Amino acid sequence: MLHSWDAAAVRAAEEPLLTAGVPLMARASFGLAAHVARALRDRRGRVGGARAVLLVGSGNNGGDTLHAGALLARRGVAVTAVLASGRVHGDGLAALRAAHGRVLTLDDACERHGVAAPVAAAVAAADVVLDGLLGIGGRGGVRGAGARLVDLVAAADPRPLVVAVDLPSGVGVDDGTRTGAVLDADLTVTFGGHKPALLLPPASAAAGRVELVDIGLRLTGAPAVARLEDHDVVALWPVPGRDVHKYGRGVLGVVTGSGHYPGAAVLSVAGALRTGVGMVRYRGSAGAQVLAAHPEVVEGDGRVQAWVVGSGVAPDDAEQRSRARDALAHGSRHDEPVVVDAGALDLLPERVPPHVILTPHAGELAALLAARGERVERADVEAGPLAHARRAHELTGATVLLKGSTTVVVGPHGATYAQADGPAWLATAGAGDVLGGVLGALLAGRASDAVADPALPAALAAAAALVHGRAAHRANPGGPVTASDVAAALPAVVGALVRA
Numbered sequence: 001m002l003h004s005w006d007a008a009a010v011r012a013a014e015e016p017l018l019t020a021g022v023p024l025m026a027r028a029s030f031g032l033a034a035h036v037a038r039a040l041r042d043r044r045g046r047v048g049g050a051r052a053v054l055l056v057g058s059g060n061n062g063g064d065t066l067h068a069g070a071l072l073a074r075r076g077v078a079v080t081a082v083l084a085s086g087r088v089h090g091d092g093l094a095a096l097r098a099a100h101g102r103v104l105t106l107d108d109a110c111e112r113h114g115v116a117a118p119v120a121a122a123v124a125a126a127d128v129v130l131d132g133l134l135g136i137g138g139r140g141g142v143r144g145a146g147a148r149l150v151d152l153v154a155a156a157d158p159r160p161l162v163v164a165v166d167l168p169s170g171v172g173v174d175d176g177t178r179t180g181a182v183l184d185a186d187l188t189v190t191f192g193g194h195k196p197a198l199l200l201p202p203a204s205a206a207a208g209r210v211e212l213v214d215i216g217l218r219l220t221g222a223p224a225v226a227r228l229e230d231h232d233v234v235a236l237w238p239v240p241g242r243d244v245h246k247y248g249r250g251v252l253g254v255v256t257g258s259g260h261y262p263g264a265a266v267l268s269v270a271g272a273l274r275t276g277v278g279m280v281r282y283r284g285s286a287g288a289q290v291l292a293a294h295p296e297v298v299e300g301d302g303r304v305q306a307w308v309v310g311s312g313v314a315p316d317d318a319e320q321r322s323r324a325r326d327a328l329a330h331g332s333r334h335d336e337p338v339v340v341d342a343g344a345l346d347l348l349p350e351r352v353p354p355h356v357i358l359t360p361h362a363g364e365l366a367a368l369l370a371a372r373g374e375r376v377e378r379a380d381v382e383a384g385p386l387a388h389a390r391r392a393h394e395l396t397g398a399t400v401l402l403k404g405s406t407t408v409v410v411g412p413h414g415a416t417y418a419q420a421d422g423p424a425w426l427a428t429a430g431a432g433d434v435l436g437g438v439l440g441a442l443l444a445g446r447a448s449d450a451v452a453d454p455a456l457p458a459a460l461a462a463a464a465a466l467v468h469g470r471a472a473h474r475a476n477p478g479g480p481v482t483a484s485d486v487a488a489a490l491p492a493v494v495g496a497l498v499r500a
């Protein structure tokens with residue numbers, strides 16, 4: 001599992017080491033210089049003779065950058081530091097000067113007169129730019145001279161390699177927001193532990209590849225945001241024992257699809273069956289289509305361990321909405337986990353237990369919050385997915401899986417995940433229906449655990465997102481997929497995961 005730590009946790013871990021005189025900045029800048037050197041060698045064949053520009057802010061993030069610049073200068077790199085503040089890390093600046101680095105200063109006059117010609121020339125000639133304007137001490141977007149520098153580098157043609165120091169400057173460290181100018185990096189070299197912004201959208205898109213430098217911090221306690229990896233999913237998976245029967249593996253009740261959208265029912269059932277479940281009971285108006293596609297499905301009432309409701313349930317299908325409402329009420333009261341998707345999100349009672357899992361996309365989450373009196377639009381959710389998923393969890397009690405190119409999951413006790421497993425091709429009609437089925441199958445297989453442990457539904461939701469994303473890759477590596485292709489790839493993905 002990949003863990004990330006918020007700024008306060010990192011500072012708390014740094015404090016005793018700094019007091020004890022541990023040279024954290026030397027470790028950080030040494031690791032940073034090594035990664036930059038490797039990237040230069042990969043790109044140019046050698047390190048010596050390369051040209052580097054350092055964007056230096058007023059804090060320790062700028063200090064790391066200046067020290068790394070000094071190390072690079074000693075390896076034959078022509079280093080130019082551009083100071084975006086009159087006050088920068090003194091030792092770092094002295095180290096760079098001692099290594100014969102060039103130093104240029106930008107002041108707020110560049111706001112009025114534009115960036116000075118030597119700065120523009122250095123950026124235009126750079127092989128690599130190190131973004132050391134702001135680290136975990138940044139508050140809001142980059143301001144002043146730094147913002148002009150970000151614009152200058154972003155517009156450079158050809159584009160230099162951009163390395164973010166600790167994290168791309170100006171992103172919301174703990175919430176993953178992006179305000180103002182942010183320089184998109186090819187590589188982020190982060191110190192001590194990942195920061196939430198490196199996992200959370202939209203900031204995570206600016207980080208590029210992330211390399212972690214161990215500087216000896218002991219980060220304990222619960223991580224702020226986690227990302228499941230394959231072996232975590234295996235540990236969560238309801239692998240059937242030798243003598244299990246179909247009812248013991250879990251029966252999933254599915255109330256999805258409608259006269260308008262029978263395909264949603266076929267796809268959610270496909271997602272569940274191909275993930276592995278003892279049985280699917282389907283209730284609804286698309287029974288004929290579901291049975292034609294999946295003869296193993298049983299239609300009608302009967303005991304189930306978990307539910308999937310709402311995918312493709314049209315607003316005017318009163319009968320199907322009433323079935324979804326009944327399933328939701330039954331599941332909340334009788335300890336049967338329920339996945340609540342699309343057309344059932346507006347049927348949610350005021351408060352539900354965390355084994356009710358909402359799976360909205362940004363627009364649906366905005367509508368759900370607006371219906372509860374919040375002033376929220378889709379764009380707000382996209383700009384701050386974590387904060388809005390968290391708000392929906394607080395208001396409803398449900399576990400919330402917010403779909404997107406990075407899927408954010410929030411449950412009780414701080415359970416928070418950000419999964420970025422699928423290709424962009426996965427943004428296709430019906431993919432969400434398949435995801436609901438995958439999650440439903442996992443919940444049916446682990447229903448009593450998911451009720452007993454309020455944080456487990458969030459982990460299972462993150463696992464479903466991972467498997468769904470892997471299935472999209474597997475269906476057609478590097479190319480387009482349909483939702484049916486994704487469902488078809490699920491058994492092989494699950495097999496590969498649990499055999500590993």
Ligand SMILES: NC(=O)C1=CN([C@@H]2O[C@H](COP(=O)(O)OP(=O)(O)OC[C@H]3O[C@@H](n4cnc5c(N)ncnc54)[C@H](O)[C@@H]3O)[C@@H](O)[C@H]2O)[C@@H](O)CC1
Nearest residue numbers: 024025058059060061134135136137138139140141143166
């Ligand atoms: N404490 C330490 O010894 C270590 C710190 N490390 C580095 O230090 C960084 C944190 O350093 P700091 O706490 O000094 O903070 P930063 O370097 O992130 O920046 C804080 C400074 O930027 C200014 N500032 C804040 N928001 C701004 C904005 N929006 N626009 C312009 N200026 C703004 C503040 O006034 C302050 O002077 C980490 O990200 C990491 O890179 C590493 O070297 C590891 C060890």
Ligand SMILES: [K+]
Nearest residue numbers: 131134165169
């Ligand atoms: K930075």
